[in-house]
Amino acid sequence: MKLKSILVSILGAGLFLALAVVAPVSAEPVTVEFWHAMSGGLQDALVALTDEFNATNGQDITVELVNQGGYGDLSKKLMASVAADTLPDMAQVYNNWITGYLDSVVALDDLVATNFDNYDDILESYRNEGAEYGPIYTIGFNKSIQIFFYNKTQFAELGLEVPTTWEELEAAGKVALEATGKPIVGYDDLFGLFQQYVQQNGSGFVVDGKIEFNSPEGLEALTFILNLYKNGYARLAGEDVYLSGPFGNGDVLAYVGSSAGAAYIQPKDFEYGAAPLPKGPVKGSVPQAGTNLALFAQDAAKQTAAWEYIKFLTSADATVEWAIATGYLPVRTSGFESATYQAFMEENEVAQAAYAQVGDQYFEPVFNNSYDIRSLISTEIETAILEEKTPEDAMNTIVEKVQALLDN
Amino acid sequence: MGDGIRRKITVVLTHVFLMAGAMITLLPFVWMILTSLKDAGEIVQMPPTFFPSVWHFDNYLKAFAAAPFGQYFINTLFVTIVGTILTVFITILTAFGFSRLRFPGRDVIFSILLATLMIPGEMLIITNFVTVSKLGWVDTREALIFPWIANVFYIYLLRQFFMQMPDALYYAAKVDACSDWRYLWKIMVPNNRHAISTIAILNAIGCWNAFLWPLIVTNSESKRVLSIGLVRFQTEAGTHFELLMAASAILVVPMIILYLLLRNQIISGVTRSGIKG
Numbered sequence: 001m002k003l004k005s006i007l008v009s010i011l012g013a014g015l016f017l018a019l020a021v022v023a024p025v026s027a028e029p030v031t032v033e034f035w036h037a038m039s040g041g042l043q044d045a046l047v048a049l050t051d052e053f054n055a056t057n058g059q060d061i062t063v064e065l066v067n068q069g070g071y072g073d074l075s076k077k078l079m080a081s082v083a084a085d086t087l088p089d090m091a092q093v094y095n096n097w098i099t100g101y102l103d104s105v106v107a108l109d110d111l112v113a114t115n116f117d118n119y120d121d122i123l124e125s126y127r128n129e130g131a132e133y134g135p136i137y138t139i140g141f142n143k144s145i146q147i148f149f150y151n152k153t154q155f156a157e158l159g160l161e162v163p164t165t166w167e168e169l170e171a172a173g174k175v176a177l178e179a180t181g182k183p184i185v186g187y188d189d190l191f192g193l194f195q196q197y198v199q200q201n202g203s204g205f206v207v208d209g210k211i212e213f214n215s216p217e218g219l220e221a222l223t224f225i226l227n228l229y230k231n232g233y234a235r236l237a238g239e240d241v242y243l244s245g246p247f248g249n250g251d252v253l254a255y256v257g258s259s260a261g262a263a264y265i266q267p268k269d270f271e272y273g274a275a276p277l278p279k280g281p282v283k284g285s286v287p288q289a290g291t292n293l294a295l296f297a298q299d300a301a302k303q304t305a306a307w308e309y310i311k312f313l314t315s316a317d318a319t320v321e322w323a324i325a326t327g328y329l330p331v332r333t334s335g336f337e338s339a340t341y342q343a344f345m346e347e348n349e350v351a352q353a354a355y356a357q358v359g360d361q362y363f364e365p366v367f368n369n370s371y372d373i374r375s376l377i378s379t380e381i382e383t384a385i386l387e388e389k390t391p392e393d394a395m396n397t398i399v400e401k402v403q404a405l406l407d408n
Numbered sequence: 409m410g411d412g413i414r415r416k417i418t419v420v421l422t423h424v425f426l427m428a429g430a431m432i433t434l435l436p437f438v439w440m441i442l443t444s445l446k447d448a449g450e451i452v453q454m455p456p457t458f459f460p461s462v463w464h465f466d467n468y469l470k471a472f473a474a475a476p477f478g479q480y481f482i483n484t485l486f487v488t489i490v491g492t493i494l495t496v497f498i499t500i501l502t503a504f505g506f507s508r509l510r511f512p513g514r515d516v517i518f519s520i521l522l523a524t525l526m527i528p529g530e531m532l533i534i535t536n537f538v539t540v541s542k543l544g545w546v547d548t549r550e551a552l553i554f555p556w557i558a559n560v561f562y563i564y565l566l567r568q569f570f571m572q573m574p575d576a577l578y579y580a581a582k583v584d585a586c587s588d589w590r591y592l593w594k595i596m597v598p599n600n601r602h603a604i605s606t607i608a609i610l611n612a613i614g615c616w617n618a619f620l621w622p623l624i625v626t627n628s629e630s631k632r633v634l635s636i637g638l639v640r641f642q643t644e645a646g647t648h649f650e651l652l653m654a655a656s657a658i659l660v661v662p663m664i665i666l667y668l669l670l671r672n673q674i675i676s677g678v679t680r681s682g683i684k685g
Contacts, residue, residue: 033627040641040648070639076533076620083537084540084541242647245449245452266448266449268449
């Protein structure tokens, strides 16, 4: 026992001396563990960026990427780790995941104020999302926006312009249905569809925990949506879950889905285009999506190291590299305006469509049971479409059920 | 004559019925394989095609390249084999204790064990994770194996089989100075090998398919299992069904082989419950 401890201290001293001799100036090596939910090509892009950071940070920081499955899996795993006190140094999160454990998330206000390059350059709606709970808890990272994908070939054959308003969408739907028998549009995200149309018509959605979408403007929006489906101008994703499949097969002439879904479109004998979403009578309103970076590391050295990495990922160069590789959007205005991204945009309609409407984008605020309310509204709208309910009936059911969840 | 025809009709009808049943059972597997050979567009095509218009065998290569499936395969095999051996060993000992041995509080303890079956597994995940992380087992193979080696359902199942062995056999063995340990392994286990194989295969399938727990307790690629690799093909914006099905096909093949090997054992384990020996 004694001999062992003597040996250990000799070895330790030797190691210390050796380190002191070899690397007299460099800081202690730090490893940062980053949990993410990026798979496939997205993961490859993240690995490339991270390798770049590990090789060039000059401070002996190594970021270890850990894939934790999909968003749902990552969220569950973070929750378990809070309970076991084994959180990683940082992770991708949605705001509604962290409400239960805000104490474990590092508030970033001081770091942003003292050690961050031009925070105001980050897109405003991302800054708003990051500061939803007061302090800045997250920084936007893999951000996407909804896009109107359309069948360019068929639109040209039918002499259709890309609809920019509700009326144009309805008129184009009529033309398309009569000429082809096919619906013009589909929506991947029914909750997002309802929320954006309510807001586009000038009503609030849920504000400070109170339902505002049951306004006359809200009902008008719901009526418009239900009529689109009733008249056969729109179709549900149904069994296909995402409309990129039916769209690629030519079964629907256009669909509204995430800019990140562009990679899943495989057009069969046609060329597809991307455009901004149609705007409502009052304003444009486009849902943003995608996760943000949260810092959990409590240890000072790890915190500093992870912050360096966050600064790197959100820097103009890296965010542009990331956006070009993945189809997500740059998180900085200067990223959008950089020569590299502008050149990319010229060739890429999805990026153009995204850029044209970033000023209209909003984040989904978190309120009591917002996750359940999200799926509830999607289901209720689908039910209303399938059962051809009147808008008033559908609205009453939605209000009643949402209120119950808000009060819960 | 009439009897012969009637018998023939019965045979034909039985076979038609069985064939229909077999086809219904096989269809999901066949569909999985056929889907794995289509391209992404053809999968969502309406009306659907049965056979791929172009056979995309390269889907398998793509799927295999998406994650370190070789490493995952070794890990899954290790966890399944070791986990199943330990589970079966513990199940045999515990079932013997609760069926043959007499000790104070035996039935009360067994009732408490049975009561734990009422708690859904999902509820235990966070508490189990906390325990495992306090033991320092996060991201180790121990965490994948040890929390699951005591399974009350299997113990209950095997105990019922053990209890059907006649008492006389036990006392006869005792008279011949046979120890409990020897009686268990020489008489009880060989006579209940069908039940034990059933438990082994149920457990192996469970280990092989487990997803949430392995995902939660492992972080490094070197410790992860096959089921986690399947998530690689799903993202927020879409799913690569053709690659997902290719990877799933690779995933289920070993279980099908295991089933074919143990087929006879399983069937008699499920159907036979009478006493032997």
